Amino acid sequence: MPAPPAVLAGPLAVNVLDASSLLSAFGALGIAVVLFAETGLLVGFFLPGDSLLFTAGLLCRTGAHSGPHLDLVQVLAAAVAGALLGAQTGYVLGRRGGRTLLARSRNKRLLEGAERAEELLGRYGHARAIVLARFVPVVRTVLNPLAGALDVAPRTFALWQAAGGLVWTVGLVLGGYALGSAVPNVDKYLLPIVALVVLVSVLPVALELLRGRRRAGEGR
Numbered sequence: 422m423p424a425p426p427a428v429l430a431g432p433l434a435v436n437v438l439d440a441s442s443l444l445s446a447f448g449a450l451g452i453a454v455v456l457f458a459e460t461g462l463l464v465g466f467f468l469p470g471d472s473l474l475f476t477a478g479l480l481c482r483t484g485a486h487s488g489p490h491l492d493l494v495q496v497l498a499a500a501v502a503g504a505l506l507g508a509q510t511g512y513v514l515g516r517r518g519g520r521t522l523l524a525r526s527r528n529k530r531l532l533e534g535a536e537r538a539e540e541l542l543g544r545y546g547h548a549r550a551i552v553l554a555r556f557v558p559v560v561r562t563v564l565n566p567l568a569g570a571l572d573v574a575p576r577t578f579a580l581w582q583a584a585g586g587l588v589w590t591v592g593l594v595l596g597g598y599a600l601g602s603a604v605p606n607v608d609k610y611l612l613p614i615v616a617l618v619v620l621v622s623v624l625p626v627a628l629e630l631l632r633g634r635r636r637a638g639e640g641r
Contacts, residue, residue: 443469444477449495452477453503456590459562461507461514466534466562474500474590478597493598500590504555508565508582515569534559538567547573552585 443451455473458465477500481493538560541550547568554564568578 443473444480444491445489448489449477449491449499452496453499456500456503457507457510459507460504460565460586461510463511463562463566466528466559470561471558471593474593475597478594478599479601481594481598482601493594496594497591500594501587504586504590505583508586509579511562511565512569512573512575512578512582515566516572517569535563535567538564539571542568542571542573547577548581551578551581552588555582555585555589 443455447454452473455465455468456470459468459470477491477496478493480489481491481496537557538550538554541554541557541560541564544550545553551564551568551573554561565582
């Protein structure tokens, strides 16, 4: 007996830019795949890592009805695995030709992210930069291959990318879970909350751009 049309259409209608759509279509496995692509492959810079983690935590609580119910342990395991394996893969790719890949790219947003990542490494040192980059969209995508291309010590990178990855993934997932547990029917306000999380995640980039413009203006 053929499956209902809605079931067949579900995976085809998934929106990779929408956290709720991704979670509804793929569940915890989707979290691992998205975070791996966002942190390990330069093509994943546009993926919604922050909002995906927070939304997944929100949907782990009992009684959510605006999306699939997810298991907290599975979500945490998938998030940590995707983020850590992705970053390590990006580093290895960077050591084998990260500079060449970035030089061939014509995506303005990706190139600007590479500039900020390199500035972050120079300003804060390898350890702090690797941890901080986890919380800045686009920068967390390009810093990993860039660290490999700049010959950051493998042990240093592995240690601090793991530390940053754990704080980023576990923090956002548990933040969403805590909010879902504390506020009744919070899933009714899922879209505004996710929009706020996205705004907060983009804020560091906006502030950095403003600082750059001010420095450029002062240098004239």
